[in-house]
Amino acid sequence: MTLQLTREQKDKLREYLEKKCFSFETRPYQEFLARGDNVVVNLYNSGKVVFGGSNKERIREIEAFLLSIGAVEVKKKEKKYPPIDASGARIGTDEVGKGDYFGPLVIAGVLITEDEEKELSKIGVRDSKTLSETSISNMAFKIRSILNKEKYEVVWISPIKYNLLYKKLGNQNRILGWGHARAIENLLSNGRDCKVAIADQFGDQSYIENALMRKGREIELIQVPGAERDLAVATASILARDKFIYKLREMGESYGLVFPKGSSNVVEFGKQFVKDYGVDTLLNVAKVHFSITRKITGGFVPQVREGLKTGLGIVSKEPNEKEIEDARLECYSLITAFEKDLRDFIGRELRKYYGDEWWEKGIDKDIRGKCEKLARKEERKGRIVRPLDCLGFQHYQFILTEKENWTNIFSKIFSDKERLLARLNILKDVRDPVAHARGEFGTREKLEVISTIRSLKNLMNKQKEITSFGVAENNGS
Numbered sequence: 001m002t003l004q005l006t007r008e009q010k011d012k013l014r015e016y017l018e019k020k021c022f023s024f025e026t027r028p029y030q031e032f033l034a035r036g037d038n039v040v041v042n043l044y045n046s047g048k049v050v051f052g053g054s055n056k057e058r059i060r061e062i063e064a065f066l067l068s069i070g071a072v073e074v075k076k077k078e079k080k081y082p083p084i085d086a087s088g089a090r091i092g093t094d095e096v097g098k099g100d101y102f103g104p105l106v107i108a109g110v111l112i113t114e115d116e117e118k119e120l121s122k123i124g125v126r127d128s129k130t131l132s133e134t135s136i137s138n139m140a141f142k143i144r145s146i147l148n149k150e151k152y153e154v155v156w157i158s159p160i161k162y163n164l165l166y167k168k169l170g171n172q173n174r175i176l177g178w179g180h181a182r183a184i185e186n187l188l189s190n191g192r193d194c195k196v197a198i199a200d201q202f203g204d205q206s207y208i209e210n211a212l213m214r215k216g217r218e219i220e221l222i223q224v225p226g227a228e229r230d231l232a233v234a235t236a237s238i239l240a241r242d243k244f245i246y247k248l249r250e251m252g253e254s255y256g257l258v259f260p261k262g263s264s265n266v267v268e269f270g271k272q273f274v275k276d277y278g279v280d281t282l283l284n285v286a287k288v289h290f291s292i293t294r295k296i297t298g299g300f301v302p303q304v305r306e307g308l309k310t311g312l313g314i315v316s317k318e319p320n321e322k323e324i325e326d327a328r329l330e331c332y333s334l335i336t337a338f339e340k341d342l343r344d345f346i347g348r349e350l351r352k353y354y355g356d357e358w359w360e361k362g363i364d365k366d367i368r369g370k371c372e373k374l375a376r377k378e379e380r381k382g383r384i385v386r387p388l389d390c391l392g393f394q395h396y397q398f399i400l401t402e403k404e405n406w407t408n409i410f411s412k413i414f415s416d417k418e419r420l421l422a423r424l425n426i427l428k429d430v431r432d433p434v435a436h437a438r439g440e441f442g443t444r445e446k447l448e449v450i451s452t453i454r455s456l457k458n459l460m461n462k463q464k465e466i467t468s469f470g471v472a473e474n475n476g477s
Contacts, residue, residue, distance in 0.1 A: 002074040003066050005047045012069055013049065016062070017041060048074060054265040084198060084230045086222060089113045091187055091197040092232025093180045096128070096240040098172060098202070101266050101292050102259040102285055103248040105175065106156045108240035109183030110147060111194055112232050119146045120235055127228035128241040140242035143235055150190040152236075153183045154243050159251075160304075160329045163283050167304050172289075177207030183236075185213055196220045200227040251285060254443075254450060259285065263292060270296035276457055277450075278337025284330045302337075327446045332434040334446075335427055338453045339392075345460050346399055347388050353409050359387070362405055367395050393428040397421055413459055426452045 005013060010031055017024075022036035034041040038055035041062065049066070051059045067073075093109040112120065123142045131139065144152065157165065157179065165175050184197050199208060201223040209221060227233040252259050257273070260266050270292065274282065280302045282288050293301050350362035359368065371390035378385045391399070400410045401417055414420040430449055 001051070001063055003049045003063065003071040004074050005043070005049055005066065005071050007047075009066065009069055009071055010043060010047065013041075013043060013062075013066060016065055052264065054268070084222065084224060084227065086196050086198055086230065087114070089194045089196075090230075090232050091184055091194055091219075092227070092230055092234070092236045093183050093197065093199045094128075094228065094233050094237035094240050095176055095179065095200070095202070096237070096244040098176060099263055100244075100248075100261055101263045101270075101287060101290050102159075103244060103251060103261070104156050104158050105162050105179065105287075106154065106240045106244045106247070107176070107179035107183050108155070108236040108243065109153045109180070109187050109197075110143075110232055110235045110239065111151045111187045111190075112147070112235065116146055116151070117231055120231055125231060125235050125238065127234050128237040129228070131238070131241075133245055136238055136242050136245065139238050143238060147235075151187070152239060153186045154239055155179045155182050155186075156243050156247060158247070158326045158330075159286055160284050160326060160333060163288055164304050164329075166287070166289050173203035173207045174211075176202055177209075177211045180208045181211035181213075184208075184219075188219070194219065196222065198222045198224070198227055198230050198233050200233060201225045254447060255285070256454075263290065266292060267295045275461065277334065277453060278341050278457075280333050280337030280340065283333045302333075323443070327443065328434045331430055331446055331449050334449050334453055335431045335434070338427070338457070341457070341460065342396060343388050343391050346391070346396070349409050349413070350399075350405070353405075362402075363399055364402070367391070367398065371395075393424065393431060397424055400424075413462075420456075423452045423456055 014024075014032065014034075017034045017036065020036055022034040022039075022041070025033040025035070027033045027042075029045055031043040031045060032041075034043070037058050039051065039053035039058050039062070042050045042052070044050075049071075051062065053059065089111070091109055091111045093107060095105065095107045097103055097105045120143065123139060123146075125139065125143070128136055157175070162175065165178075166172065169175055169178070180199050188194065197219050199221070205221065205223045208223065209217075212221075228237050248259055248261070255273075255277070260269055270282070270286070273285070274296060279297050279300060282293065282296070283302050283304060286293065288301055347358070350358035354361040363371075368387065371387040374390040375385050375387045378390075397420075399405060400414070400420065406417065410420075411417070426448060430445065
């Protein structure tokens with residue numbers, strides 16, 4: 001909500017926020033910016049006040065206070081667009097998720113006739129942005145009942161596939177063009193007679209046109225701002241948003257989290273996610289080219305590994321194949337991120353116990369020799385890596401359970417040696433197949449990997465926090 005304040009109301013707002021222990025900052029064109037209790041209050045010279053932050057309850061309290069002293073809500077002006085000159089059989093496409101940091105990108109398309117248009121009008125189809133999640137779910141069910149399976153198409157691109165596509169295409173609009181074109185082509189391939197397709201304008205019209213194949217190039221493509229005012233596009237927007245909500249919720253269930261929508265107020269959530277699962281795992285859940293990634297990681301942007309094998313296409317039309325491929329890629333990035341953290345953890349704990357000679361004293365001679373050889377090989381290729389970075393699953397269990405290491409270091413962290421080895425074996429048995437696009441993977445395997453990593457990371461993070469606390473205590477003594 002945006003509110004308009006008078007001079008007197010500005011003063012009362014400042015007094016109110018001071019009593020709530022907000023801190024104040026000066027900003028250009030603003031009376032002040034105030035922070036407190038996970039809320040940001042921006043008061044502009046014009047008298048407009050805008051809120052941000054994750055504490056929605058506190059924001060509502062401040063809004064209620066301002067309304068009680070006479071502040072006026074500023075209503076957003078709705079853009080008025082002329083009617084779209086299209087009727088009869090036509091395709092409508094729309095996308096959801098392009099501005100959301102977490103979750104997939106979804107593009108839906110529908111092909112409707114005059115008879116179906118009447119039925120869709122009766123159930124109150126309109127732009128999905130004006131509907132609640134419950135209404136979207138109910139209306140999507142009715143839409144699928146009205147349209148048979150040959151008349152709607154939903155192309156959803158999981159975050160890991162989105163990041164692969166972005167690396168390949170380098171532009172979100174090209175991904176969107178590709179997705180809209182696939183939806184149109186798939187609908188036309190069902191043999192339906194249609195001469196017009198309508199899409200919301202998200203960039204140059206050529207993004208979709210260049211991605212269309214033979215059938216798609218035979219139709220008239222109309223791209224206009226606010227295309228959801230056409231019933232076909234509005235119908236597609238509901239199916240796209242329904243799938244986005246479902247997939248975001250499903251992703252949250254996998255990680256035991258509720259992922260925030262949009263791209264504001266996600267940084268702190270992202271930082272905790274990286275702490276729990278590793279920075280590379282952002283590839284599984286987020287669109288990492290967003291600038292938000294650097295705020296979460298402190299400047300680092302995880303990259304899809306060069307040469308990563310994908311046994312299937314970037315986006316398969318077969319749902320089962322798509323689930324298998326996505327699960328494989330997600331397991332790979334999960335395990336890769338965990339291995340980085342585990343290697344750093346091993347190095348840190350060995351250094352604490354052995355000192356600067358930790359590499360020689362804490363790691364077997366044969367393992368050291370192999371890692372040093374691999375590091376030199378990488379250096380000849382122009383890639384500088386530490387010998388520590390060359391450790392793999394064939395080494396971890398020997399280092400962690402070696403008698404002196406286990407007795408004096410790692411038993412205090414993991415407690416149960418057999419359980420530790422069992423968890424490492426779960427990850428080892430998955431790691432090589434996923435890296436080389438072999439084996440069958442699905443939700444069950446992904447959940448097992450997530451659960452295993454979560455349990456190990458909890459122990460490792462707890463030790464890191466204990467260590468940090470000890471350092472702080474020593475420095476203060």
